[in-house]
Amino acid sequence: MKIQETIQQVAARLDSVDLCYGHGTDNPLDEAFYLIYGLLGIDFADEQAAQRELNVGEEAMLEAAVKRRIDERVPTAYLVGRAWFAGHEFYCDERALVPRSPLAELINGEFEPLLHEPAGKVLDICTGGGSIGIATALLWPDCEVDLADISPDALDLAKKNIALHGLGSRVRTIQSNLFDDIDSRYELILANPPYVPVQEYEELPAEFANEPSLGLISADNGLQIPLKILRDSVDYLSADGLLVMEVGYSHPQLSERIKQVPLLWLEFEQGGEGVLALTARQLQQYREQFN
Numbered sequence: 390m391k392i393q394e395t396i397q398q399v400a401a402r403l404d405s406v407d408l409c410y411g412h413g414t415d416n417p418l419d420e421a422f423y424l425i426y427g428l429l430g431i432d433f434a435d436e437q438a439a440q441r442e443l444n445v446g447e448e449a450m451l452e453a454a455v456k457r458r459i460d461e462r463v464p465t466a467y468l469v470g471r472a473w474f475a476g477h478e479f480y481c482d483e484r485a486l487v488p489r490s491p492l493a494e495l496i497n498g499e500f501e502p503l504l505h506e507p508a509g510k511v512l513d514i515c516t517g518g519g520s521i522g523i524a525t526a527l528l529w530p531d532c533e534v535d536l537a538d539i540s541p542d543a544l545d546l547a548k549k550n551i552a553l554h555g556l557g558s559r560v561r562t563i564q565s566n567l568f569d570d571i572d573s574r575y576e577l578i579l580a581n582p583p584y585v586p587v588q589e590y591e592e593l594p595a596e597f598a599n600e601p602s603l604g605l606i607s608a609d610n611g612l613q614i615p616l617k618i619l620r621d622s623v624d625y626l627s628a629d630g631l632l633v634m635e636v637g638y639s640h641p642q643l644s645e646r647i648k649q650v651p652l653l654w655l656e657f658e659q660g661g662e663g664v665l666a667l668t669a670r671q672l673q674q675y676r677e678q679f680n
């Protein structure tokens with residue numbers, strides 16, 4: 390069968406079951422395209438490829454992957470081993486979450502209107518596979534970026550991604566429980582930390598159970614880790630530094646918890662919510678509120 394027909398057939402099979410599309414695509418047809426092209430290593434822009442026939446080995450490989458997508462709800466990014474974030478390709482596997490933050494839009498927009506010039510030193514805290522920090526390093530060729538995470542497994546994946554993009558000279562990994570082992574100051578701290586309350590985690594679609602729970606769950610109704618980052622960031626920012634942090638759909642709870650703080654919630658054209666920005670001065674001014 391030709392790839393073009395196979396895409397339609399796989400899309401119909403995916404559509405016939407109740408899958409969750411929160412990991413890179415939002416519909417069965419795009420998911421089938423991603424799965425097939427990704428698995429076969431075909432360039433997404435290759436317009437000729439759709440006309441070629443799958444060989445027997447490729448059909449068997451695809452069938453095994455479709456079965457895992459349907460039966461085990463494994464996200465396609467893990468099946469393919471690759472994900473795209475802010476227009477860049479990344480290695481992706483079960484050691485870290487599938488990258489999907491709306492911060493990609495901010496990076497592609499060169500952080501306007503928050504910043505008008507490149508930051509010299511950036512920390513991506515809770516970095517996972519490193520996509521946010523690495524995409525920022527690719528945006529700003531002179532910028533040094535530290536990728537920090539508590540998980541050595543996630544950092545091994547981040548190291549693979551640093552190498553993939555040839556960034557070893559200015560992007561490094563730091564294993565750290567939040568800021569415990571950070572000893573620099575940064576002009577920009579980026580964070581997409583865990584923010585899912587335990588009870589909500591248990592109700593998430595099965596796809597999320599394939600991701601490391603360490604990357605999703607945060608105690609105290611999802612707010613424990615975000616509040617610690619809000620409290621401590623100022624000690625690691627330069628005087629005119631900025632924190633940008635995603636708390637996703639936990640943003641109403643956070644706003645409610647720290648009512649006195651004038652939070653700036655960013656708006657995104659390509660979807661996503663719950664990303665805030667606070668300057669070092671604001672973080673200092675409202676520090677008491679984050680306890």
Ligand SMILES: C[S@@+](CC[C@H](N)C(=O)[O-])C[C@H]1O[C@@H](n2cnc3c(N)ncnc32)[C@H](O)[C@@H]1O
Pocket residue numbers: 485486487488489490514515516517518519520521537538539540543565566567580581582583584603604605614
């Ligand atoms: C939501 S994932 C985000 C990964 C990545 N930033 C992204 O956007 O794809 C959160 C990450 O925080 C890490 N993490 C969890 N608790 C942490 C802690 N106490 N200190 C540092 N990192 C932590 C997890 O290992 C996970 O990689």
